[in-house]
Amino acid sequence: MKKIRIVELFAGVGGFRLGLDAASRKDCKYEVVWSSQWEPDAKMQHASGIYVHKFGSKGHSCEDIRQVVEKKFEEIVDHDLLVGGFPCQDYSVARTLSRAEGLKGKKGVLWWSIFDILKKKGKKAPRFLMLENVDRLLKSPASQRGRDFAVMLSSLADLGYAVEWRIINAAEYGFPQRRRRVFILGYKKGTNLYTTVNSEKMKSDWLQSNGVIAKAFPVEKSTNSAREFLIEGDFAEVTKNFSVGGPAKSPFENSGLMINRKVYTLKTIPKQSKHKIILGDIIETDEKKIPDVFFVDDNEIKEWEYLKAGKKERRETKTGHVYHYSEGSMIFPDSLEKPSRTIVTGEGGRSASRFKHVIRTNSGRLRRLMPIELERLNMFPDNHTRFMGEGLEVSDVKRAFIMGNALVVGVIRELGKSLRKAIEKE
Numbered sequence: 001m002k003k004i005r006i007v008e009l010f011a012g013v014g015g016f017r018l019g020l021d022a023a024s025r026k027d028c029k030y031e032v033v034w035s036s037q038w039e040p041d042a043k044m045q046h047a048s049g050i051y052v053h054k055f056g057s058k059g060h061s062c063e064d065i066r067q068v069v070e071k072k073f074e075e076i077v078d079h080d081l082l083v084g085g086f087p088c089q090d091y092s093v094a095r096t097l098s099r100a101e102g103l104k105g106k107k108g109v110l111w112w113s114i115f116d117i118l119k120k121k122g123k124k125a126p127r128f129l130m131l132e133n134v135d136r137l138l139k140s141p142a143s144q145r146g147r148d149f150a151v152m153l154s155s156l157a158d159l160g161y162a163v164e165w166r167i168i169n170a171a172e173y174g175f176p177q178r179r180r181r182v183f184i185l186g187y188k189k190g191t192n193l194y195t196t197v198n199s200e201k202m203k204s205d206w207l208q209s210n211g212v213i214a215k216a217f218p219v220e221k222s223t224n225s226a227r228e229f230l231i232e233g234d235f236a237e238v239t240k241n242f243s244v245g246g247p248a249k250s251p252f253e254n255s256g257l258m259i260n261r262k263v264y265t266l267k268t269i270p271k272q273s274k275h276k277i278i279l280g281d282i283i284e285t286d287e288k289k290i291p292d293v294f295f296v297d298d299n300e301i302k303e304w305e306y307l308k309a310g311k312k313e314r315r316e317t318k319t320g321h322v323y324h325y326s327e328g329s330m331i332f333p334d335s336l337e338k339p340s341r342t343i344v345t346g347e348g349g350r351s352a353s354r355f356k357h358v359i360r361t362n363s364g365r366l367r368r369l370m371p372i373e374l375e376r377l378n379m380f381p382d383n384h385t386r387f388m389g390e391g392l393e394v395s396d397v398k399r400a401f402i403m404g405n406a407l408v409v410g411v412i413r414e415l416g417k418s419l420r421k422a423i424e425k426e
Contacts, residue, residue, distance in 0.1 A: 001026065001027055001028070001029060002027065002028045002029070002424070003028075003029055003030075003031045004028070004029070004030045004031065004080050004081055004420065004423060005031055005033045005077070005078070005079040005080045005081070006020065006030055006031060006032045006033060006079060006080070006081045006082075006083055007032075007033065007034045007035070007036075007076060007077065007079040007081075007082050007083070007117075007126070008032050008034075008035040008036070008083050008084060009035075009036050009065060009082065009083070009084035009086065009113070009114065009117075010036070010037065010065075010084045010085055010086050010087060010110070011035045011036060011037040011047075011048075011051055011084070012037060012047050012051070012085065012402065012405060012406055012407075013047050013050045013051055013054070013380070013384060013385055013402055013406065014035075014050075014051050014054060014055060014384075015085070015378070015380070015406050015407045015409050015412060016083045016084070016085070016130070016132075016407075016412055017032050017035070017055065018380065018381075018409045018412075019409045019410070019411070019412025019413040019415075019416055020032075020083070020412060020413075020416045022409070022413040022416070023412070023413050023414075023415075023416025023417045023419075023420055024416075024420070025420070028420055028423075028424055030081070030416065030420070032055070032059070033059055033077045033079055034059045034060075034061070034075070034076055034077040034079065035051065035055075035059060035060045035061070036060070036061045036062075036063075036065050036068065037051055037060075037061075037062060038061070038062050038063055038064055038065060040064070045062050046388055046394055046398050046402065047402055047405075048060070048062040049388025049389045049392070049394075050384070050385050050387070050388045050394065050402070052388070052389050053387050053388050053389050054384065059077065061075065065110065065113045066110070066113055069113050069116045069117060069120070073117075073120055076117060076121075078121070078124050079126050080126055080127055080128060080423075081126055081127070081128045081129070081130060081419075082114070082117070082118070082126045082128075082129050082130075083129075083130045083131065084114065084131055084132070085131070085132040085133065085407055086110055086111055086114060086131060086132075086133060087110050111152060114131075115155050115159070118156075118159050118161075119159060125159070125160075125188065126188070127187070127188045127190070127191050127426075128185070128186065128187060128188070128191070128193075128419065128423065129156075129161065129163075129184065129185060129186030129187075130183070130184070130185055130186075130412075130415065130416075130419065131183070131184040131185075131186075132181050132182070132183055132184070132407055132412075133181065133182050133184070134180075134181060134182070135167045135180045135181060135182050135254075137149055137182055138165075138167070138182060138250050138252040138254075139249075139250035139252070144242060144243045144244055144246075145243050145246065145247070145248065145249060145250040145251070146242065146243050146250035146251050146252045147238070147239065147242040147243050149250075149252055150231050150238055150242045150243070150252075151235055151238050151239060151242075153231060153258045153261070153263065154231045154235065154238055154261055155235065156186055156258075157231070157258060157259070157260060157261045158261075160188055160189040160190075161186040161187060161188055161189070161194075162186065162187045162189075162193070162194045162197045162198065162257070162258065162259040163184060163185065163186050163187075163257070163258045163259075164184075164185050164197070164206070164207070164211055164212065164213055164255075164256065164257045164258075165182055165183065165184045165185070165213075165255065165256055166182070166183055166207075166213045166217065166254065166255040166268070167180055167181070167182045167183075167254040167255070168180070168181060168182075168183055168217055168270075168411055169270070170339075170408040170410065170411050171276065171338075171339035172270045172272045172273070173217055173270065173272070173273050173411075173414075174273030174274075174275050174276050174277060175277060175339070175379065175408050175410045175411065176277040176278065176279065176281065176282055176339050176340060176376065176377050176379070177339055177340050177341075177342065177343065177377040177378065177408055178339050178340065178341055178342055179342050179343070179407075179408055180342075181407060181408075181411075183213065183411070183415060185212055185213060185415070185419065191426060192422075192425060192426050193212070193422055193426075194259075197257065197259055198259055198260075203226070203257050203264040204222070204226055204264075204266055206257060207219075207255050207256070207257060207264075207266050207268060208221060208222060208266075208268060211257075212415070212418045212419050212422050213255070213415065213418070215418045215421075216414040216415050216417065216418035217270065217414065217415075218270075218271040219255075219268040219269055219270055219271055220268075220269040220270070220271050222266055222267065222268055222269060224253075224266060224267045226264055226265065226266040227251060227253065227263075227264075227265050227266070228262070228263065228264050228265075229251060229262075229263050230261055230262055230263070231258075231261045231263060232261070251263075251265070252265050253265040253266055253267040253268075254267055254268060255267070255268040276339060277339065278336065278337055278338055278339055279334060279335065279336050279337075279338065279339065279340045279357075279359070279377075280336030280337060282373060282376040282377060283336070283359060283369070283373055284370065284372070284373065285361075285362060287361055287362070287363060287365070290361075290367060290370065291370075293350060293396075294367045294368045294369075294370055295365055295366070295367045296358060296365075296366040296367060296368070300352055301366065303352040304332065304352045304358060304366070305332060307352055307353060307354040308329065308330045308331075308332035308354060309329050309330075309332075310326075310327060310328045310329035311325070311326065311327055312324065312325070312326040313325050313326070327354075330354065332358065333358045333359050333360045333366055334357050334358060334359050336359060336360075340357060340377050341357065343357075343374055343377055343378065343400075343403050343404050343406075344356075344404045345400075345401045345404030345405055346400075346401075346404065347368075347369070347374060347400040347401070347403065347404055348371075348395075348396055348397035348398070348399065348400030348401060349397050349400075350368075356368055356369075357369045370396075371383075371385060371386070371396050371399035371400055371403070374399070374400055374403040375399075375403060377403070377408075378403055378406045378407065378408055378409060379408055379409040379410045380403075380406070380409060385399040385402050385403065386399070
């Protein structure tokens with residue numbers, strides 16, 4: 001049996017692991033050999049505790065990955081595939097870091113932990129990468145559209161990787177949640193995939209039909225013209241100059257390919273699945289199984305209606321500054337006939353909120369979604385987040401927060417299948 005050894009960074013509660021397990025075959029299996037999950041400033045590491053409860057503590061680290069890379073690098077086992085949904089906050093750069101590598105902030109700076117692992121591994125660096133992030137990465141920051149992604153691409157190019165990416169909305173491919181994320185695959189120089197990408201005369205064919213992502217998530221034949229450009233300069237120069245004075249729109253389209261710092265990017269249109277899982281397919285319909293805390297009290301409905309409604313209001317800050325606030329209306333209650341809206345980290349708790357899901361039951365009552373239903377929207381097993389180490393039960397609010405940070409497992413499964421088939425040919 002062939003094993004594809006995985007290091008899972010920023011592991012959360014194991015979304016990548018579950019997806020890649022499902023993408024494995026008896027004769028070719030993904031296997032996590034080392035994992036890391038650590039939430040900065042958190043007193044209790046709930047996600048790491050759940051991960052250990054589900055998968056065991058062997059080869060798992062619950063320490064700041066920057067400290068591990070700096071002081072305990074030998075713990076990070078050699079591997080074939082590095083995966084991770086690296087944290088997406090704090091990409092804005094106030095100034096170039098002393099090491100001229102941009103991306104300043106408690107979480108955004110963690111990109112450089114990935115870079116350092118790849119660089120320190122040298123010839124033993126993983127041959128393949130599978131990374132996930134919010135779609136705004138491609139246009140961050142507002143003052144220099146696409147700069148942060150350009151820094152990441154140039155850093156990977158300098159380490160010898162070819163990269164392809166695609167923004168995928170899970171619901172468009174039949175999954176139960178409208179969740180848009182950018183997925184990034186990397187192929188190291190010396191692999192067949194790198195050679196194929198480098199020799200591919202028609203890059204658009206790779207993005208639309210021949211590539212690993214395209215085979216997992218088909219697209220319509222695009223009539224849009226592609227954009228090609230070169231990312232020039234060292235990291236400090238890219239940080240300072242990329243997209244300065246350029247258009248308000250990012251130069252990166254929703255799909256693309258980069259090799260040797262040459263970018264080929266194209267707007268692709270998803271070939272949407274005819275079969276869709278909708279919110280009504282995953283909810284619990286037996287009201288006897290729903291705790292009272294999830295039902296909305298009659299005296300709270302007006303507050304929910306106000307928050308969900310469109311509004312144009314004159315508001316005043318504590319300092320006396322007056323401004324006009326406006327926002328559009330949201331469907332209330334949520335439709336059971338469509339895939340759900342994106343789960344957010346503030347999904348838990350009883351208080352009324354514009355962003356929390358509320359559905360109407362068969363009896364006509366309104367209620368919030370339970371953690372088990374949020375897990376289903378991300379395609380996790382039922383009650384995956386219920387317990388952490390030593391049998392400690394995780395609160396409903398924290399479980400909702402964790403699912404707001406998670407990914408749709410089915411997307412990883414399909415990418416994993418396509419990548420596995422490509423690796424089998426290596």
